Amino acid sequence: MRNKLTALCLASATALTPLGASAENLVFGTGNVVIHPINERIMTPWAEKVNAEANGAVEITVRHGQMLVNAGNFVDRVQDDVVQIAFGMLVFNPGRFPRSLVSTVPFLEGSAEANAMAFCTLYEAGAFDEELAEFQPLFFVPFPQSSAHLNESAITTMSDLEGKKIMVGSPIASDVVSAFGGTPLSIILPEQYQALQRGTADGNFMTFTAFPAFRLDEVTTDHMTVPLGGATGMVFMDRARYDALPDDARAVLEANSGCDLTREVGxxxxxxxxxxxxxxxxxxxxxxxxxDPAELEAMRNDIGESIFAAFGERAPDGVALLEQWREALDAARREIGEIE
Structure with missing residues (x-):
């Protein structure tokens, strides 16, 4: 059975009682370059909090860098017990997580916090059971809507993508680029600076979060904010490995996981x-x-429907899932005051 991703507050005495034996040692591979702000803002503080509250029940050792864990192998590294905890973006493994890519659907506005709440709502409703059955998510890491960025070319409308080579991170984003006459490229984030510098690519769809750490501001000049789809990451364990933890270790992890934490991360x-x-x-x-808001509305009514239909075909029962996502996202946005 799927364990609900809720911030269960188990009895403090159970969670924090010192173990007579040595602590359960868990290696956490973030897969991020050391300088990535996500380490300082999210990953390291979370691990330090768990360790501080564990009272000897568990010790998380954080390993940054891409030698141990990277975007292509984060699932295998956890399942092979090379690391016990990993972070990975679900979009980098679309064949394994097709339904989870609902958060990448464009033209649906919402903050990362709203996306966090919506994703957790669907998770707890069982929407991702089949593809996450082998894993124990500790928390999800939502990213906001990507924007469009070009180097040495103005962009004031999506038609400015025509003839341009644009780096994207999802099949849906590829469809958007193609719809406006551009050529989508699949180039991983650490290699995008060089691609823009050399002219291999003319631009990208990306959140601004990536710009300081990867110095993308040095190789771009023009930007347009437009909801081009978000993305969701996951900090997780192998479910069997998680279930085998001593009660004390599992309790402190459960007390530092869940949808409340996911919303805070958002x-x-x-x-x-x-x-x-x-x-x-x-x-x-x-x-x-x-x-321009009028252009955005026109996109929703024109190519948006074909983009939504394409997702519905790619993901099992994708049409119904997309409707669930829209409803959950709207409910989240109303709850936090983004819309009335």
């Missing part, structure tokens, strides 16, 4: 996105535009 990511966009704007030589 709010942290929103702050990070705002600070990163301000950083780009302040660095000089950049123009940041917002898509």
């Amino acid at each position: 709010a942290t990511v929103d702050q990070w996105e705002a600070e990163s966009a301000a950083y780009v704007e302040a660095s000089g030589g950049h123009t940041i535009n917002a898509i």
Whole structure:
């Protein structure tokens, strides 16, 4: 049975009683380059909090970098017990997590916090049971909507993508680029700086969060904020490995996981996105535009329907899932005051 991703507050005496034996040692592979802000803002503080509250029940050892865990192998590393906890973006493994890619659907506005709440709502309703059955999510890491960025070319409308080579991170984003006459490229984030610098690519769809750490502000000049789809990451364990933990160790992890934590992470990511966009704007030589609301509405009515239909075909029972996602996202946005 799926364990619900809820922030269960188990009895403190059970969670925090010292073990007579040595602590359960868990290696946490973040898969992030050491300088990535996500380590400082989310991953390391979480591990330190668990260790501080464990009272000897468990010890998490954080390993950054991409030698141990990376975007292509994070699932295998956990299942092979090379690491016991890992972070990975579900979009980097679309064949394994097709339904989870509902958070990448574009033209649906919402903050990372709202996306966090919506994703957890669907998770707890069992929407992702089949593809997450082997895993124990500890918390999800939502990212806000991507924007469009070009180097040495103005962008004030999506038609400015025509003839451009645009780096994207999901099949849905690829469909959007193609719909506007561009050529989608699949180039991983650490290699995007070089691709833009050399002219291999003309731009990308990306959140502003990536810009400071990967210096993308040095190789882009023009930006347009438009909801081009979010993405969701996951900090997780192999379910069998998790279930085999001593009660004390499992209790402290359960007390530091769940949907409340996921929502907090979403709010942290929103702050990070705002600070990163301000950083780009302040660095000089950049123009940041917002898509015209009328164009956005037209996109929803025109190519949006074909994009939504394409997701419905890719994901099992995708049409119904997309409707669930829209409803959950709207409910989350109303709860936090983004819409009435």
